Amino acid sequence: MTYLSNMTRPEGEPKVLHSGPSSLTSSDSLGRGLGWFSLGLGLAELLAADQIAHALGMRGKESLIRAYGAREIASGVLTLSVDRQAGLASRIGGDLLDIATLLPAVSDDNPKRGNAGFALAMVMGVTMLDIIATGANTVQHSRRGEPRSYSDRSGFPQGVGAARGRARDDLPDYHTPSTSGFSA
Amino acid sequence: MRALVWHGKEDIRCDSVSDPEIEHPRDAIIKVTSCAICGSDLHLFHNFIPAMEPGDIMGHEMMGEVVETGSGINGRLKKGDRIVVPFTITCGECEQCKRGNFSVCETTNRNKEMADKVFGHTTAGLFGYTHLTGGFPGGQAEYLRVPFADSTHIKVPESLSDEQALFLGDILPTGWQAAFQCDIERTDTVVIWGCGPVGQMAIRSAVLLGARQVVAIDRIPERLSMAEAGGAITINFMDESVIERLNELTDGKGPEKCIDAVGLESHVSMSQPDTLLDRAKQMVMMESDRPHVLREMIYVCRPGGIISIPGVYSGLVDKIPMGMAMNKGLTFRMGQTHVKRWTDDLIRRIEEGQIDPSFVITHTRNLSEGPEMYKVFRDKQDSCIKVVLKP
Structure with missing residues (x-):
């Protein structure tokens, strides 16, 4: 993208020669990755609920899978926004729902229990990633240390008392200039 | 030179970029001595304001020393002058500038057609603030080209330090x-x-x-x-x-x-x-x-x-x-601030000791630490209120 953008910049304007380290950290990237994963999985659940239900031996649960798809998309949008932590937290809640839904499907009476078991293992793996990403993002974005007091920073070298109304001495009856009448 | 460059949402990098050049007779190039991260830079960091492009240089609070002038400056600036650059680029000649409405200068937005469509009528060109306002490279960099520099500058009296003068350009x-x-x-x-x-x-x-x-x-x-x-x-x-x-x-x-x-x-x-x-x-x-x-x-x-x-x-x-x-x-x-409408008066008030705007600075760092400082400022970590960067 930067290469394309460089090509469109006017002659003489600075162009990127070499890129430095990004403000995006690995935990930001993991969070974003999980957000895109949510969107992808959500779309698949919405559009292919029948096939997923068949593959997992969960016939009759198609509507539930679609609802989970909508939930995944909402989580994905939230995770890709600046409120990443809320998005990741919602993903963990969703993971727990997924696990609770998949557990009965790994019982002996489900002929597709192998597939269901594989899906359960995947969900548990992703849950671990969600927990790691949530922890890392929370640490990264949290306010650390005791707040400093800036009670000595008045900005008035002669003190607040002397500053009160000081500008009125030379602006006794000022008013905002009209946008059509002010003369620079 | 080094500059803080926008690469996407929450992705700022301190990149090596080519030096700016004089493009127009009314341009000047300054060597930036101090620049700051503004709260409104965070709107770009979060990609809430459209029309940023990867490779755009950030920053609209900056000051420095003039190192080169175009042929059309007509003696209003010379090499070695110490100036604060207002965040709004002004021609000083259009109807709005003459009325003191500098932030809606009719001349300086080089993407006027886009701004006319989005805003109804164009506003002034801004440094480092999307292509909607001209796509001008910003001042979180070692050097900056100042368009319409004969009008777009505030000369800094020797008595004022960088820290006292820097915020005359915006906040x-x-x-x-x-x-x-x-x-x-x-x-x-x-x-x-x-x-x-x-x-x-x-x-x-x-x-x-x-x-x-x-x-x-x-x-x-x-x-x-x-x-x-x-x-x-x-x-x-x-x-x-x-x-x-x-x-x-x-x-x-x-x-x-x-x-x-x-x-x-x-x-x-x-x-x-x-x-x-x-x-x-x-x-x-x-x-x-x-x-x-x-x-x-x-x-x-x-x-x-x-x-x-x-x-x-x-x-x-x-x-x-x-x-x-x-x-x-x-x-x-x-509205955006009509910076030059107020600066002569404010310089006098700083010189008289009525106010010293440097009180707001809580962090001074090297430009190369800029990407990290965007996050510190955004997350209000380490009691951060205002970051000044030194190229």
């Missing part, structure tokens, strides 16, 4: 304009929502302009302590009801003058359900800005009062109670 005149356009009377209560750098400057300006009481609203303890140091009564909106406290401070009548120094990213909180709805709408692109502060100001402002908006809004807001505003006869004043 000091922005806070001053916000308070000035309130037409403050000696009997007024002036309330400032948001105690970030612009809010802090607005507090000092309201004090200088003689308000009876100045009230500052925020939730960050260090910001509130700085506001209190500047003479404000403070309200932590996480601890108490803003409406109740303001009514209590004004004998139930409400404040005469209200200043929104928050803008489009107001805090989202469970205790303010409208902010949750705004955030949800923002995520699915049904609303671009979160106008909680505007709603609160309209509700609490005294009938006949003035609402002043220096906080940046980018597009569409929902559920603004216009009926309430109309029936209460409120006056709205807003």
